[in-house]
Amino acid sequence: MGNFADCCRGFWCGTKNPNIRVSLPVICFIWEIAMIILFGLFVRYNEESDAHWSKHKHEKNITSDIENDFYYRYPSFQDVHVMIFMGFGFLMTFLKRYSFGGVGFNFLIAAFGIQWALLMQGWFHSLDPVDGMIKIGIESIINADFCVAGCLIAYGALLGKVSPVQLMILTLFGVTLFAVEEFIILEVLHVRDAGGAMVIHTFGGYFGLTISWILYRPKLEGSKNLSGSVYHSDVFAMIGTLFLWMYWPSFNSAISDHGDGQHRAAINTYLALASCVLTTFAISSISAKKGKLDMVHIQNATLAGGVAMGTAAEFMITTYGSLIVGFCCGILSTFGYLVLSPFMEKYLKIQDTCGIHNLHAMPGLLGGVVGALTAALASEDVYGHEGLVNTFNFKGEYATRTPGTQGGYQAAGICVALVFGIGGGIIVGLILRLPFWGDPSDDNCFDDEVYWEVPEDEESLPPILEYNNHMISKLPDTSESHFTVEHSQ
Amino acid sequence: MGNFADCCRGFWCGTKNPNIRVSLPVICFIWEIAMIILFGLFVRYNEESDAHWSKHKHEKNITSDIENDFYYRYPSFQDVHVMIFMGFGFLMTFLKRYSFGGVGFNFLIAAFGIQWALLMQGWFHSLDPVDGMIKIGIESIINADFCVAGCLIAYGALLGKVSPVQLMILTLFGVTLFAVEEFIILEVLHVRDAGGAMVIHTFGGYFGLTISWILYRPKLEGSKNLSGSVYHSDVFAMIGTLFLWMYWPSFNSAISDHGDGQHRAAINTYLALASCVLTTFAISSISAKKGKLDMVHIQNATLAGGVAMGTAAEFMITTYGSLIVGFCCGILSTFGYLVLSPFMEKYLKIQDTCGIHNLHAMPGLLGGVVGALTAALASEDVYGHEGLVNTFNFKGEYATRTPGTQGGYQAAGICVALVFGIGGGIIVGLILRLPFWGDPSDDNCFDDEVYWEVPEDEESLPPILEYNNHMISKLPDTSESHFTVEHSQ
C-alpha cells in the first residue's frame, strides 16, 4: 500500500521530466495523419476555388473573375495571417530567454490549429447539404486563422510554463470549443461579431486565464530571473506589437460584408487604435516614478482598442464613437497591467505571463458590450432600410428582428463566450494537469534550454577576442569561469 | 532685480528636467479629448463607407461592390501604414540605446498625427458643401498617413534630442502646416504630387532641419558614446529600411488615378529603387578604406530613389527615366552622408541624427524638379489626349492648362514646400526651445534611460551563470562591480 501511495505521489508530484522526444513526435504525427484522413473524407474546394468556377460563373451570370471572393478578401487574409504568425509570435518574444519558445511554439500550434479549425468550423458552418462535404474557400481560411487566435491568446497566459505537448492538447480542445461556441453565437443566436470581440478575445482570454489558474505554480519565483525582458527582446516584441496594430483594421474587416461593411470596419478600427495609443502612453507615464514609460504597456495596451472594436467595427458606431472606445481601452488595459495583474497573481492565483486579461479578456468583454449597445441603438435613420438589413443580416427567419432585440442577443453572446471560456478552461486545465505532458519544473520556466538546442554562446567568441588573445593571457586565473559567464549572455 | 534676472536665467538656462510625468499625460489627454469632440462635430463616413452605400450604388448605377474605392486602395493603404509605423519606426532603432525611443515615440506621434490630419486635411480637402461635414473614406486615411510622414521625417533630424512632449507639439504644428501647404500646392496651384516628393519629403525634411538648427546643442559630444549603433541595432534598422524600400511602390501609387495611374506609379518606383541600391553600394564602397560598406548608407540612401519618384511616378517618365532618377539619387544621397552631413553639423550647426537631409530633403527637391520637367515635357503623342487629361487632371477650370504651364506650377510647388518647411520650422523650433518641455540635457541625449523603464540587465543573468556559481565564488573581490558592468550590455 505504501508503495502504491508512493507511486501515486511520484506520479502526481514527482520530479518533472520535460523530455518530449517521444510525446511531441507522436502527437504531431498522429494528429497530422488524422488531419489528412479527415480532409480526404470531408474537405473539398468550394465553387470559387474549384476548377468548375468558369462554369459557375456562367450559371450565376458573373461577368468577371474579379467578382471571385478571393479578390475581396485575399489582401485582408494575408494581413490576418501575418498577425497570427508574426504578430502573436513576436509579441511573445519579449522574455529574455524564451524567444524561441514564444515564436516557435506559436508557429507549431497555429499551424496545427488552422487545419483542425477548417474541419471543425466546416462541420458547423460550411457543410454542403448536397454531398455532405465541407467546401472551403478564402473565407474559410480567414476563419481558421481567427479560430486559432483564440488558442494563441490562451497561450499568452501560459507562456513559458507549459510544454509543446500541452499546447497541442490545448489547441485541439480549444479549437473544438471555439467552433461550438462560435456556432451558438453566430448561427443559433444570430449575433454579429466580425472581429471576434466575444467569439475570439473574450473566449480565448478567459479560456487561458482559467487554465493558468488550474495550472497555478506556487514556486514560480524560482524562475524569476528569467521572467523579464532584455533590451533587444523588447525591441523584438515591438515587431509583433506593430504588425498586430497595423493590420488590426484588416482583422476586423476581413469577413465583414463586401463594400461599405469592410470599408467602415477598417476605418473604425484604425481610429480606435490610434486613440488607444495616446491614453496608453498617458497612463503609463503618469503611473511611474519620473514619468518613465513601460514597454510592457506600449507593447500590449495599445492594441486593446482593436480588440474592443471587434464587434462594433462594422456597425455605424460613428468615427468619434470609435475614438471613445479606443480612449477607454487604453486606460482600462494599462490599469490592468498596473493593478489587476499583480492582484490576480497574488490573490486569485492566476499567473498571466503576457497579461492577456488586460489585452484580450477585458477589452473583449467591453467590445461585446459596445457591440450590443451599438446594435440596440441602430435605426433606419442612420443605416437606411437596406443598410440596416445588410449590416445585421435581418433576412430569412430573422427578417422581423429589431435592433433592440438584436442588442439583447448580442449581450447573450457575451455570456456564451464567457461560459465556454471558463467552463472549457476548467476541463482543459484539468487535462493539462496530468503529469505526463512534459512541462518544466517551477524553476525551469521561461527557459528555452528546456525544449530547444540553444546556441552555445561560449563558442561564439567574436573575432575581436582573438585579436586580443595576447591580452587575455594576462588575465588572472579566474579568467576561465569569467569567460563562461560573459559569453553566456 | 538681480533675483529676477537670476530667475530668468534659471528659467532659460537652468538644468534640464526631463521628468514628463505630468506634461505627457496632460498633453495626451487634452489632445485626445479634443480629437473626440472635433470628430463628433465634424467627421462622418463618406458615401462608400456609410451604410447607405447600397443606396448610393443604385443611384450611381454602380454594378458591383468591387467598385467601392476600398478595393482599389486598401492593399496600398496597408503597405503605407506599415511604412509609417514599422518602416519609419524601425529605421530609427539604429542607435545602440535609443531603440525604444525610436520606435516608441514614432508610434505615439504617428497615432496622434493621423487623427489630427484627418481633421486638418478634411477641412481643406473633403468638406461636404451640403452639410459642412468632413467625409472620410479609404483615401482620407491614406492621406492622413502621408501627412504624418512629414512629421516623422522631421523627427528623424531630432532623434534622441527631444522629449515626447516636444514631439507632440511638433506633430500638432507640423500637421497643421502640412495641411495648409498641401492645400496651396495641390488645390490652389493644381500641382500633381501623388507620392509627395514636395508636399511630404521636401517639406518634412526642411521642417526638421530648421528645427534642429534652432535647437542646436553645442555640447552634444557629451552623448557621443551613445550616438552610434551596435551590431544588432543595425540589423533592426534594416527591417525598417526594407519595409520602406519594398512598400515604396505602394506609397507612390496609393492615391494615384485608378487603372494605369496606380499601375505605372508602382512600376516606376520599383525601378528607381532598384537602380538606387546599386549606386548606393558603389559610392559607399568607393569612399571607404578597403572598400568596406557602411550600414548607414545602405539603410538610408537606398531609399532616396523612392523619394525622388514621389512626383513623377505617375507620369510617363519612361522606364529608363526611372532608372536614371534612382541612379542619381543613390550617388547624391550617399555623398550627402559622406560630405554634407559632417559639413552641416560643423559649419551650419545643424545636427541631423538620421541624415534626413540626404534621404528626404535633397531627394525630395530633386523629385520636385524631375516632376516639373516630366510634366513640362508631356505631350499628347506620349499620353494620348485622354491620358494627358487624366494624368494631369486638366479638367474643369484647368482644361486649358498646357503641359508647359503645368511644369511651371510644379516648380512653384517646390518653392511653397520649401517656404513652409523653413518658415514653419523656425516658428515651431522657437516654440520647442521653451524650457519646460522636458528635453534631455546635452549629455543625456540618445539614451532611453531618460524616458523609459529600461530592463535592468543585471537581473538577467542567464541560467549558465548559476551553473557556474561555484566558479564565480573564486572571482576576485572586484567581481561585483564587474558583473554590473558586464550585464549592463
Add this chain to the structure above:
Amino acid sequence: MGNFADCCRGFWCGTKNPNIRVSLPVICFIWEIAMIILFGLFVRYNEESDAHWSKHKHEKNITSDIENDFYYRYPSFQDVHVMIFMGFGFLMTFLKRYSFGGVGFNFLIAAFGIQWALLMQGWFHSLDPVDGMIKIGIESIINADFCVAGCLIAYGALLGKVSPVQLMILTLFGVTLFAVEEFIILEVLHVRDAGGAMVIHTFGGYFGLTISWILYRPKLEGSKNLSGSVYHSDVFAMIGTLFLWMYWPSFNSAISDHGDGQHRAAINTYLALASCVLTTFAISSISAKKGKLDMVHIQNATLAGGVAMGTAAEFMITTYGSLIVGFCCGILSTFGYLVLSPFMEKYLKIQDTCGIHNLHAMPGLLGGVVGALTAALASEDVYGHEGLVNTFNFKGEYATRTPGTQGGYQAAGICVALVFGIGGGIIVGLILRLPFWGDPSDDNCFDDEVYWEVPEDEESLPPILEYNNHMISKLPDTSESHFTVEHSQ
C-alpha cells in the same frame, strides 16, 4: 620560366585580397549604366500601365478600371516582394557575425537581378512583335522577382564564403540562365509551373550547390567559430522564415490564372505549409537528445511544403493531397539537415551554408514530380472541360494535348531545370574561381568585418558603465583588455 610559374601560382593560389574598393563600384556602375541603356532601347509600358489605358479600355470593351491586371496581382506582388527582400534576406541573418552580409548582399543582388530579369525575361516572353519592344506590367515585375529568387537560393549555399563582386557575377549569369531555362520549360515544352518548383527551386538549388562544389574550401574549419548562430541572430532569422512561410501562398498564386486558379493555388499552399510545420517539429524533436528542437530545422524545413507545391498548387491536387505533400516534405527536408548535409560536406565536398539542398533542391524536385503526376492524372470529371483547358492552357497549338502527355512534358521540365542548374553551375563556378573577385580567405569566412564597417562595440559602453566608474577603477590591471573582450560581444 620559374618566375612565370611563380607568378601564375601567385595569381591562382596567392593570399586572398578581399579589398573590393575598386571592383565593386566598377561593376555596379557599369551594370547599372548598361541597364539604363538597354531599358532605353527596349523597355516600354504595356497597355495596362501606359497612359493609353483609357483608349485600350474602350477598344477592348473593358468596363471598369478594376479589370486592370494591377488589381488582380498587386497584393500578391507586394507579398512576393517582401519574400525576396525581407524573407530571403533575414533568413540569411542567422550567422552570428554575418547578418549584414546576409541581408545586405541579398538586397544588392536582388536589386540588380530584377532589372536584368526584366530584360532577359522580356526578350523571351513579352516581346511585342509589332515594335520589337519589351512591354512590362505588373506580371513582369512579379516574374522578375521570381527570377531573382533562383539566384538568392544559390547565394544561400555560398553565404559567407563569397564576395559581393562574385555575387554580382553570379546574378548576371544566373538570371541569364534562368531566362533561357524558363523559356524552354514554359514556352517550348508548354509546362505549367506557376510557383516555380522546377524553374526556380530545382534550378536555383542545383545551380548553387554546383557552384559551392566548385568553390570548395578545404580549410573552412578556420572559420568554424563564426559558422553558427547566437540567440538573437536565430530570432532575426525567424523573421525571414515567417515572412516566407506566411506569404508563400501569394508566391504560388501570384501569376496563376485569374479567378479559381489564384484562389486554389493559395489554399493548397496554405495547407501544405501547415502540414509541413508539424512533421518538421516531429522529426527535429525525435532526432535530438532529450527531444530538444533545433532552430535550423524550424527556420528552414517548415518552408519545404511551399516549395513542393510550386507546380501543383494551381491544379486540382485536392486539399488532402496538399497536406500529404507538406507531410512528406517536412520529414524529407529535416532528414536532409540531419543526414544529407553533413554527408555532402564530408564526402561530396559540397559546403551548403543554409542547407538549400534540403529547402529548395530536393523539395523542388519532389514538387516537379508531384506536378507531373497531378497533371497526368487530371480529367474532365474533376476539372470540367473548360476548367481543364484553362488550367493547363490546352489552347491553340496545344489544344490536342492530353493530361497524360502533359504529365510527360512536366517530367521533361524537371530534367531541363536540373541540366541548367548543374551545367550552369559548373560554368559560373569556374568563372567565380578566377582569383581577382575579392573573396575572403578560408579563415575569414562568415565574418562581416571583411566587407562591412562593423560598429566598434568598445565605444558602445552603455550608460550604466559610467555610473560605475568609481567601481571600475577598483578593477585589477587587466581591466582594459577585459573590457575590450566583453564589449566586443
